[in-house]
Amino acid sequence: MIKPMLEGAQMTVLLFLIAIAASIPLGFVLTLAVKSSIKPISWLAHSYIYVMRGTPLLLQLLFICFGLPMIPGIGEFLVLDRFAAACLGFILNYAAYFAEIFRGGLLAIDKGQYEASQVLGLSKWQTTTRIILPQMFRVALPSVSNESITLVKDTALLYAVAVPELLHYAQTVVNRDFTIVPFFFAGVIYLIMTLALTAFFKWLEQRFKFE
Incomplete structure (x- = not known):
């Protein structure tokens, strides 16, 4: 029971x-496109973000x-191969x-930062990359962390497009052995993955605090 579920976890x-x-x-490229002074590019980026955030991921898959x-x-x-199609989705x-997370991060930066960079004689490239x-x-890191954890859980949607992942193998064992134990194992595996991811982002947040 454990071996196929670990294969699904992979x-x-x-x-x-x-x-x-x-x-x-x-996502960062889209943020730049949204802020572009070229209106068609900005409009297309806005429209893309609206459609992708306004429709269910399952429908898109x-x-x-x-x-x-x-x-x-x-x-x-x-x-497309099912796994490749799922990755694309x-x-x-x-x-x-x-x-949207990165756009919010940019909006949170005080305009005085740009003015201070100009006073210091920094170029636009130096201002962007260094400041x-x-x-x-x-600013965006906590939101990126939350979204990444959501992504881990959303991988269960692979089950709906017949890609053999963790939940697929758990359901298979449940149907075969008439026991709900595999669901608990699947839950534990998801918790371990999200715990590891949470720890990683906590480490990143602590590192950024002192830089």
């Missing part, structure tokens, strides 16, 4: 790592897995949330 961890590694940079191949004319070129969805971004990430 799939869960792999999806999390791929999604977090891609969605955070993409189902659309990418089963809807894209049904598009007339080009559907046959949009057939998670990345696109969470990038929108991280974009603004470190403060933005420090």
